Amino acid sequence: MRSINSITDLSVEELDELVHVAEDIIARPQYYAHKMEGKKLATLFFEPSTRTRLSFEAAMYELGGHVIGFSEANSSSAAKGESVADTVRTISCYADIIAMRHPKEGAPLVASMNATVPVINAGDGGHNHPTQTLADLLTIHRERGRFENLVVGVCGDLKFGRTVHSLIEAMSRYEGVRFVMVSPEELKVPSYVKQHLKVRNMPYTQTTDLLSVMPELDILYMTRVQKERFFNEDDYVRLKDSYILVPEKLETAKKDLIIMHPLPRVNEISVAIDTDPRACYFKQVLNGKYMRMALMLKLLEVA
Numbered sequence: 485m486r487s488i489n490s491i492t493d494l495s496v497e498e499l500d501e502l503v504h505v506a507e508d509i510i511a512r513p514q515y516y517a518h519k520m521e522g523k524k525l526a527t528l529f530f531e532p533s534t535r536t537r538l539s540f541e542a543a544m545y546e547l548g549g550h551v552i553g554f555s556e557a558n559s560s561s562a563a564k565g566e567s568v569a570d571t572v573r574t575i576s577c578y579a580d581i582i583a584m585r586h587p588k589e590g591a592p593l594v595a596s597m598n599a600t601v602p603v604i605n606a607g608d609g610g611h612n613h614p615t616q617t618l619a620d621l622l623t624i625h626r627e628r629g630r631f632e633n634l635v636v637g638v639c640g641d642l643k644f645g646r647t648v649h650s651l652i653e654a655m656s657r658y659e660g661v662r663f664v665m666v667s668p669e670e671l672k673v674p675s676y677v678k679q680h681l682k683v684r685n686m687p688y689t690q691t692t693d694l695l696s697v698m699p700e701l702d703i704l705y706m707t708r709v710q711k712e713r714f715f716n717e718d719d720y721v722r723l724k725d726s727y728i729l730v731p732e733k734l735e736t737a738k739k740d741l742i743i744m745h746p747l748p749r750v751n752e753i754s755v756a757i758d759t760d761p762r763a764c765y766f767k768q769v770l771n772g773k774y775m776r777m778a779l780m781l782k783l784l785e786v787a
């Protein structure tokens with residue numbers, strides 16, 4: 485039995501395999517339509533979600549399985565003080581696999597140590613979001629046809645942005661990748677992520693100025709400044725509109741740039757960008773469902 489807490493729990497070969505399976509699901513969905521008959525997914529979401537929870541649920545339904553779960557902590561016995569460990573011991577009696585989102589970093593890891601079924605981290609605080617990265621990888625592969633030799637710009641809240649942390653961990657395993665990190669001083673990427681890059685000898689630069697680096701980028705991964713991660717409302721208000729992508733700012737960008745965002749967005753990408761053929765954020769949404777299908781098939785060893 486295997487759980488996924490971090491994108492590094494999957495080898496490069498396994499990431500390639502998941503991309504391949506997802507492409508096959510897209511090509512022939514009927515072949516997969518009954519693969520999970522008799523299986524149940526539990527979605528345990530202690531923090532709000534639209535895409536991750538509903539794409540996990542759609543993924544299980546499209547594989548012929550069933551879904552149980554809750555979408556807020558207050559509708560579970562966590563509201564009465566039940567621990568994560570006891571919650572997943574309980575859910576393991578009812579479901580074959582668990583997808584968990586939690587505001588506390590490491591909660592899905594604790595869950596995986598106590599569950600008797602696989603646990604997938606569906607986002608833990610400001611730490612990691614491995615299945616968003618699976619969606620991102622399929623999008624990059626479908627748009628660029630490769631993971632190697634790309635300049636990856638990440639912009640916005642790089643401190644609390646769990647999707648960025650997981651994406652950097654994933655992309656740093658491919659040759660020729662270079663990272664350009666654009667953020668306010670207060671929202672720079674955590675030192676453990678930089679350490680990860682240093683260990684792998686991966687080049688990166690840090691700047692506060694998006695426009696100055698725009699011409700270099702093959703990928704621009706925008707992120708939201710997350711109100712829910714701030715202790716101080718004044719800091720959030722000061723930083724929330726640090727970067728707002730509007731069409732004029734793309735004038736120096738490559739013609740084949742891909743613009744990504746894990747969503748939800750607030751102000752950081754103007755809706756005027758949505759019709760730009762380089763905008764890929766709604767493609768990420770759909771690709772997330774296919775990669776979550778592929779991941780659940782793998783963890784439950786369904787051929």
Ligand code: CP
Pocket residue numbers: 532533534535536537607616746747748
């Ligand atoms: N990208 C993402 O995690 O979106 P949700 O918060 O809506 O699940």
